[in-house]
Amino acid sequence: MDTTERIIQEWRDTSSGEAYFSASRVQARLFDLYGEVADEGAKRVLEMWLTLTVQRDLFSSAEILELLDDLQARIGQSHPVPAR
Numbered sequence: 001m002d003t004t005e006r007i008i009q010e011w012r013d014t015s016s017g018e019a020y021f022s023a024s025r026v027q028a029r030l031f032d033l034y035g036e037v038a039d040e041g042a043k044r045v046l047e048m049w050l051t052l053t054v055q056r057d058l059f060s061s062a063e064i065l066e067l068l069d070d071l072q073a074r075i076g077q078s079h080p081v082p083a084r
Helices: 003-015 023-036 040-055 061-078
Strands: 020-022 058-060
Touching (some): 003 023
């Protein structure tokens, strides 16, 4: 598992046990991901979310899971998983 996948999985695991996340906590995770993601589409999504962390105080787990789904879809498009 690469670093991006690990960060996303850890965030998913955390999201299942918490209802809300502070903007500063979301921002820290977004910066972790931003440094690891090479896909430009995924970077744009992360930039949009980083902007939101300045404008808002809380994010729901449902929002975070939607973000992670979107990122994984974008990253998967740029790095397809080989068929087994």
